[in-house]
Amino acid sequence: MKTTLFQKIMRIVLGGMMVLAGIGHLTFQREEFQAQVPRWLPSSPEFMDFVVVASGVVEIALGLAMIFLWKHQVKVGIVLALFYVLIFPGNISQYTNGIDAFGLDTDQKRLIRLFFQPVLIFWALWSTGALKHLMNKSKN
Numbered sequence: 006m007k008t009t010l011f012q013k014i015m016r017i018v019l020g021g022m023m024v025l026a027g028i029g030h031l032t033f034q035r036e037e038f039q040a041q042v043p044r045w046l047p048s049s050p051e052f053m054d055f056v057v058v059a060s061g062v063v064e065i066a067l068g069l070a071m072i073f074l075w076k077h078q079v080k081v082g083i084v085l086a087l088f089y090v091l092i093f094p095g096n097i098s099q100y101t102n103g104i105d106a107f108g109l110d111t112d113q114k115r116l117i118r119l120f121f122q123p124v125l126i127f128w129a130l131w132s133t134g135a136l137k138h139l140m141n142k143s144k145n
Contacts, residue, residue: 006078006079006133006134006135006137006138007134008078008132008133008134012131012132012133012134013075013132015128015131015132016071016072016075016078016082016132016133017071017072019068019071019085019125019128019129019132020067020068020069020070020071020072021068021072022068023064023065023067023068023071023085024064024065024068024069024072025068026061026064026068027061027062027063027064027065027066027068028061028065029061030057030058030060030061030062030064031058031061031062031065034107035054035057035058036106037106037107038057038060038061038106039053039054039057039106040099040104040105040106040107041092041095041096041098041099041104041106042056042057042095042098043094043095043097043098044098044102045098060092063088064088067081067084067085067088070084070085071085071129071133078133078134078135079133079134079135079138080135081133082129082130082132082133082134082135082136083129083130083133083135083139085129085133086126086129086130086135089122089125089126089129090126093122096115096118096119096122097119099115099118100112100115100116100118100119103115
């Protein structure tokens with residue numbers, strides 16, 4: 006799917022953000038990301054750490070795919086959007102359980118953050134041409 010120069014730039018920016026977030030999962034923000042592991046999952050420290058590390062590896066892979074797999078950008082955009090949907094329960098859990106992390110130290114801040122997940126989903130789909138692809142596919 007052909008995309009504009011601006012979409013390409015935004016795809017690469019989002020890919021870079023994903024790589025940085027993934028590195029944070031594995032290193033300096035590991036404890037912060039544990040705050041987003043949904044509380045309905047097993048809460049042993051080992052399991053929570055596994056979830057954070059595994060999601061970090063996935064984020065790095067998706068970020069690199071966004072940057073370098075431009076021939077498959079529609080598929081990568083769809084997979085990244087699905088990833089954002091899958092991790093959204095962690096953001097909801099952080100809000101509903103009042104867990105402080107990433108400077109989200111009030112219910113208002115945690116609630117506002119929830120509204121950014123659809124922005125990320127849209128960004129992944131739009132910047133890769135997946136949104137246009139899916140809209141064209143639904144017309145047929």
